[in-house]
Amino acid sequence: MAGDDAPRDAESGQKGAGANDIPPLEWAVAMLGAGLVIATLGYLLLLGIGHGQSPPDLQITVQAYTAVESGYLIEFEVFNRGYQPAAQVTVQGSLRAGDIEIETSETTLDYVPSQSWRGGGLYFANDPRSYTLVLRPLGYQRP
Amino acid sequence: MPAEKPATAEAGDTDAERSPNREFAIGLARAFAGAVIFALPLLMTMEMWAFGFTLAPYRLMVFIVLTIPLLVGMAHFLGFEPTFDAQEDVVDAFVAYAVAFIAAAFVLLLLGVIQPGMSGREIVGKIALQAIPGAIGALLAQSQLGMENEEQKSRERNAGYFGELFFMAVGALFFAFNLAPTEEIILTAFHLSGLSALVLALVSLVIMHAFVYAVNFSGQASIPADKPAWLVFLRYTVVGYALVLLISLFVLWAFGRTENNSLYENALSVVVLGLPGAIGAAAARLIL
Numbered sequence: 001m002a003g004d005d006a007p008r009d010a011e012s013g014q015k016g017a018g019a020n021d022i023p024p025l026e027w028a029v030a031m032l033g034a035g036l037v038i039a040t041l042g043y044l045l046l047l048g049i050g051h052g053q054s055p056p057d058l059q060i061t062v063q064a065y066t067a068v069e070s071g072y073l074i075e076f077e078v079f080n081r082g083y084q085p086a087a088q089v090t091v092q093g094s095l096r097a098g099d100i101e102i103e104t105s106e107t108t109l110d111y112v113p114s115q116s117w118r119g120g121g122l123y124f125a126n127d128p129r130s131y132t133l134v135l136r137p138l139g140y141q142r143p
Numbered sequence: 144m145p146a147e148k149p150a151t152a153e154a155g156d157t158d159a160e161r162s163p164n165r166e167f168a169i170g171l172a173r174a175f176a177g178a179v180i181f182a183l184p185l186l187m188t189m190e191m192w193a194f195g196f197t198l199a200p201y202r203l204m205v206f207i208v209l210t211i212p213l214l215v216g217m218a219h220f221l222g223f224e225p226t227f228d229a230q231e232d233v234v235d236a237f238v239a240y241a242v243a244f245i246a247a248a249f250v251l252l253l254l255g256v257i258q259p260g261m262s263g264r265e266i267v268g269k270i271a272l273q274a275i276p277g278a279i280g281a282l283l284a285q286s287q288l289g290m291e292n293e294e295q296k297s298r299e300r301n302a303g304y305f306g307e308l309f310f311m312a313v314g315a316l317f318f319a320f321n322l323a324p325t326e327e328i329i330l331t332a333f334h335l336s337g338l339s340a341l342v343l344a345l346v347s348l349v350i351m352h353a354f355v356y357a358v359n360f361s362g363q364a365s366i367p368a369d370k371p372a373w374l375v376f377l378r379y380t381v382v383g384y385a386l387v388l389l390i391s392l393f394v395l396w397a398f399g400r401t402e403n404n405s406l407y408e409n410a411l412s413v414v415v416l417g418l419p420g421a422i423g424a425a426a427a428r429l430i431l
Contacts, residue, residue: 021163021228021231022230022231022234023162023163023164023166023167024164025164025167025168025171026163026164026167026234026238027234029171029237029238029241029242030233030234030235030237030238030241031237032237032241033236033237033238033239033240033241033242033244034237036240036241036244036274037207037211037237037240040207040267040271041204041207041208043263043264043267044200044201044203044204044207044267044268044271045200045204047200047264048199048200048201048204085196085197087193087197111193111196111197113196113197113261113262113264113265114196114262114264114265115262115263115264115265116196116260116261116262116265117260117261143193143197
């Protein structure tokens with residue numbers, strides 16, 4: 001291998017810096033690549049040492065209310081305030097009249113990554129507007 | 144193309160008249176095509192999307208940090224610039240990464256895998272992970288397609304023993320990377336008995352050795368004819384398979400597939416992933 005390269009080395013030595021051969025556009029793209037690598041690594045490093053491992057902390061907000069064919073639909077969004085992702089997140093919605101639970105409905109979201117939103121919907125037979133609607137996460141799996 | 148570079152000017156007379164920037168732009172287009180072709184199966188794999196946010200940051204960092212020297216090595220052995228120039232190889236490597244990163248971002252955006260409302264971590268994680276196989280494809284396309292010439296061919300053939308091992312490692316890594324994210328690898332390991340795993344390992348070895356001979360027949364091998372058969376088997380097949388197993392273990396670890404599993408279960412997974420790894424390693428010697 002060394003023997004194979006030797007004459008070329010001599011050639012490149014003759015013409016001086018090999019940098020002259022690299023077109024400006026190539027330099028620019030290479031710099032972009034180097035920048036992306038450094039930025040990605042830096043960002044990941046910050047994530048790794050920064051917020052630590054705070055567990056999934058799920059906050060559910062109602063987005064929309066719609067009367068549909070099968071009853072009433074409540075669309076919601078889940079925001080994971082923690083810094084660990086949650087898989088198979090079960091969300092339960094219940095309609096209450098005072099202390100009495102009128103109806104419950106639940107669904108499962110595949111993933112709610114850290115600091116991200118995911119959405120879903122729950123169907124109810126009774127009109128949620130006539131009762132108190134409580135949405136809460138029941139549990140998750142560690143991915 | 145500057146006049147002091149007769150080696151590449153011979154490759155095609157028309158190339159000599161093009162401006163270096165224009166020529167590079169054509170290479171760049173090829174690199175994008177290569178990145179998309181090589182990364183598309185993974186860009187459309189569900190597990191890979193999830194790994195974008197479930198993979199611990201340090202594992203992703205290890206992946207990226209190891210990808211750069213891999214790309215530089217590929218640029219060295221395959222680079223379309225026939226001169227040995229470390230700077231050029233490093234530039235090629237970063238160009239490939241930039242291309243793969245942009246290509247991955249574009250495709251993921253197009254497919255709706257990246258959307259508003261996702262955290263920076265999720266978006267960066269998804270793109271950075273997909274950029275790894277993409278960069279391998281970009282570098283291959285950048286160097287392999289089009290710019291084919293005798294100079295380059297002879298360099299690949301004369302890569303030497305460690306060059307051959309390097310090609311095997313690249314092939315094994317690429318194939319292992321493509322399959323390790325799927326549930327199927329560990330699922331296969333779960334229902335495989337120790338004896339079946341042994342058979343699988345032996346079959347992998349036989350396949351690899353068959354490829355060694357195929358390479359011999361195609362005339363691009365650097366195996367001297369006077370070497371005894373057992374030595375060829377030891378030097379290429381056994382060492383190659385050992386490399387495949389190590390790479391399989393690394394990829395499984397990096398994807399968090401070895402976590403909380405027994406040594407036995409992990410050994411089975413490594414052998415299972417070793418099958419595509421062995422085929423990738425063997426094929427890489429034939430193709431590259």
